[in-house]
Amino acid sequence: MTTKPNARAAAGSVDRRALRDGVYDAVLEMLLDGTTPPGSSLSIDSLARELGVSPTPVREALVQMEHTGLVSRTALKGYRVAPPLGPEQMAELLDARTMLELAAVERAVPHTESFLPDLKIAHAEHVLSAHRVRRRQQQHGQPPKGYADLREYFNADWEFHLVIIRAARNRFLLQMAESLSAHVHRLRQSADLGVYDLDQAVAEHAEIIAAFESGDDLAPVEAMRSHLAGVAERSLEQA
Incomplete structure (x- = not known):
């Protein structure tokens, strides 16, 4: 049976979302276990190599994490772990x-x-x-x-x-x-x-x-x- 194009696209979307969520969980673990303390720089390329994925899911995960306030992004400087709560x-x-x-x-x-x-x-x-x-x-x-x-x-x-x-x-x-x-x-x-x-x-x-x-x-x-x-x-x- 031939898979319809829209079904293949949907499956690809699910796989990509699952990968992004997996990267998100891995980075969150780093933030909470002290591996990356507050103020630490988060390099997309370095994280991608460490996690064995392409930069795309790492970038997507950090964008998602930015909305939670756990990381912050500065133009031309990239992402950093958010400072301690005041x-x-x-x-x-x-x-x-x-x-x-x-x-x-x-x-x-x-x-x-x-x-x-x-x-x-x-x-x-x-x-x-x-x-x-x-x-x-x-x-x-x-x-x-x-x-x-x-x-x-x-x-x-x-x-x-x-x-x-x-x-x-x-x-x-x-x-x-x-x-x-x-x-x-x-x-x-x-x-x-x-x-x-x-x-x-x-x-x-x-x-x-x-x-x-x-x-x-x-x-x-x-x-x-x-x-x-x-x-x-x-x-x-x-x-």
């Missing part, structure tokens, strides 16, 4: 996150019974990853430096929040949360929190679980509000 940007990001997550908690409350086991599992993973960071800290005599050393802990922390956001059963809230996730990690880098709020975050997550278990529909919202207020206070203190 206090004003941090405050705006924390405000946006609070609005989104409180709305998600409100919508998740009626479904508590169905997602509470997953939330407890996510919390257990968070506690375990926190223990590993503490052990690493004790072995080295100081907090581990860089996002790579803390990635497991950060991912476990964020997964706890995502369980609740998914339980809100609103695809657009989830999409907005996922679009914020890279910025949340950048906030941690900018604030240089490291492990300084580790114990507080674990304890506050436990309080959120207890609030969901209480049967009081308002308690989870207040517990999340208190947790995010603590995150904001600690972040801005370290900025």
Whole structure:
């Protein structure tokens, strides 16, 4: 059977988009693991060679990333990793996150019974990853430096929040949360929190679980509000 020209074009478009998305994910990983710290230059040709692709998907991925604010482009100079978030940007990001997550908690409350086991599992993973960071800290005599050393802990922390956001059963809230996730990690880098709020975050997550278990529909919202207020206070203190 002969493939129609428009079908071939559509298939080519999908393949190109998949390649661009793969490059986007690879570059994002570099930004978050400390490989390319804030202010670093991003060469399209160098990235293409490193990733084994042509410059075109790299260029497309960086254009897409520019819209998120993670990279910036200067005429005649190319792309650079965006500088650390300033206090004003941090405050705006924390405000946006609070609005989104409180709305998600409100919508998740009626479904508590169905997602509470997953939330407890996510919390257990968070506690375990926190223990590993503490052990690493004790072995080295100081907090581990860089996002790579803390990635497991950060991912476990964020997964706890995502369980609740998914339980809100609103695809657009989830999409907005996922679009914020890279910025949340950048906030941690900018604030240089490291492990300084580790114990507080674990304890506050436990309080959120207890609030969901209480049967009081308002308690989870207040517990999340208190947790995010603590995150904001600690972040801005370290900025």
